[in-house]
Amino acid sequence: MRTKEGNKEQEILEAALRVFAEYGYPNAKVGKIAEIAGVSTGSIYVYYKNKEAIFIEIIERLWAQLVGQLRMIEQRTDITAIEKFDGLIDVLFDAFVDKPFLARAILNEFQEDINITKATYLEDYHEFLSIGKKVFLDGVAEGNFNPNFNVEVIKLFVLGGVRMLLHQWANDPQDLTINLLRQNVKYFCRRGILAQGR
Amino acid sequence: MRTKEGNKEQEILEAALRVFAEYGYPNAKVGKIAEIAGVSTGSIYVYYKNKEAIFIEIIERLWAQLVGQLRMIEQRTDITAIEKFDGLIDVLFDAFVDKPFLARAILNEFQEDINITKATYLEDYHEFLSIGKKVFLDGVAEGNFNPNFNVEVIKLFVLGGVRMLLHQWANDPQDLTINLLRQNVKYFCRRGILAQGR
DNA sequence: ATTATATTTGAATATTGATTCAATAATAAA
DNA sequence: TTTATTATTGAATCAATATTCAAATATAAT
Structure with missing residues (x-):
């Protein structure tokens, strides 16, 4: 045989x-x-089973990995929400640092226009989003984050920004390095675009 | 006849x-x-001519409209870069306020995975991006914006964030209103997530 | 060496949907 | 009323690709 x-x-x-x-x-x-x-x-x-099953397998593995790492950071009690936030950004970027292909491939997985079933990873995706929300609420509770923001808006805004950057980076990893991206994103999210003293 | x-x-x-x-x-x-x-x-x-020609027509009209409005704001000399930046955000959101369908439809137009020719609107897209860059550089020159940022990174980050918000909004315009989105985005971009005094 | 069986193959088949085109319909012109 | 011409139709054709399946291959077991 x-x-x-x-x-x-x-x-x-x-x-x-x-x-x-x-x-x-x-x-x-x-x-x-x-x-x-x-x-x-x-x-x-x-x-x-089919082409879609392959795609789902890839996406599910990614989400499981991401959510696992994000959860570990969110559950730490020895760091502030500011540090947690930075940690979440690091996890997002680090997941792709040596896998530009993966960054390019995930671009669409949570968009409605891919007609694929999403039963299992939608759950991970929602946990993924809720982790971001928890960190924000922790930051507000400890007085580090501005409570006037709508957490849903900020969460999606940051996620969308990171995704766009990852996609651009995956297209040309030599142009914008992952470290440049993470540094700019972290600082921008903390303090915004305004010069100090404004 | x-x-x-x-x-x-x-x-x-x-x-x-x-x-x-x-x-x-x-x-x-x-x-x-x-x-x-x-x-x-x-x-x-x-x-x-074909299906793709219809799609391109829609996208080109949108880009032409957006770029025209963005250019008008960028070329003003009576407002600061901060006000220009807010104006750019307003243009982006206002373009869709009564057209959720349009917001959903543009999601993919500048992604590599749509196998379509982009000869004409790529030009508008690049002008679109260069307007954002000019406003940033104006802000740095007048001392209002932090010069330590990489403009490419911030530009894509903000654009990606706005796109994600527009897409979410288009899926459910009753949940997050356009005004909530624009307010949060403007403030977040100005000052970041940190509470005042941090 | 032969047989049994799991793995693998790649052309055939099934399916889908973009695009074409011969025929029809509707109106203007004569 | 008849003819000419433009607009429109929708089934047929064409193209592309996912998926199937009968046949072949490679190895273990006898």
Whole structure:
């Protein structure tokens, strides 16, 4: 009987990530994934139900990883909300520092226009958002954050900003380094654009 | 000889906008656009070369409008860069205040994963970005803005944040009002999240 | 060496939807 | 009323690609 060659599930996932990153989910071809993974198109369907299942597997792994790390930071009691906030920003950027493909691939996963089922990672996504809210409320409670903001607005604004930066960075990692991004984002979120004394 | 019925170009554009907004460009069906516009699929191709041409028409009109308004603000000499910045934010939100569909539809237009030609509106997009840069540099020159920021980073961060908010707002205009969004964004951009005195 | 069986293949099939085009409809012109 | 011409139609055609499946391959077991 024939024995299995290598770890095909993982190879297919890695190939798929590259193809989703480069072309976007709608334009990603299963044939291309197979080609990069070094298997036949038929093999793709031996390991995954369909194209969408591959995409969901990638996204779910990412969310699980992100939420795990964000939760660890949120639950710390030895740092202020300011430090927690900076930590959340670091987690977001660090998740991609050596994986520009991943940054490009996640661009769309929580947009309505990808017609995919989101049952499982939507839960992680909502926890992801609630962690940001908790940190904000902690900051308000300890007097470090301005209570006049609407947390929903700020949360989405910061997330949208980080996503846009990650996408731009993933397109050209040499231009804007991840460290430049994180530094600017942290300072901007703390103090805004105004010069000191204004 | 048969005479033309109504303004079919415009009706098709408006129908297309709704379909692009609801389904996203890749999943938008020409048949659906025709149905909503009240014409036959063949008619779509009488007025527009193809599906992509319709999308580009919508996006180009939007960019032209936005850039025109942003340029007017940028070129004012009677207001500070701070007021200009607020004005830019207002233009962005005001462009959509009575058109949630439009906000949803533009979500993807400057993302790489939509495989569409962008020759003409890329120019407007770059001017759009350069206006933001000019306002920032004006602010630094007049001592109102912190010169330590990288303008590229801040520009993309703010744009990404506004986009995410607009998208969320377009999904549910009753939840977060446009005025709540603009107020929070302006203040946050000015002073950041920290409470006063920190 | 032969057989059994799991793995893999890649062309065939199924499906979808963009686009075309021959026919029809509607109106102006004669 | 008839003819000419423009506008419109919607099924047919075309193209693309996801998915299936019968056949082939490779190895373990006998």
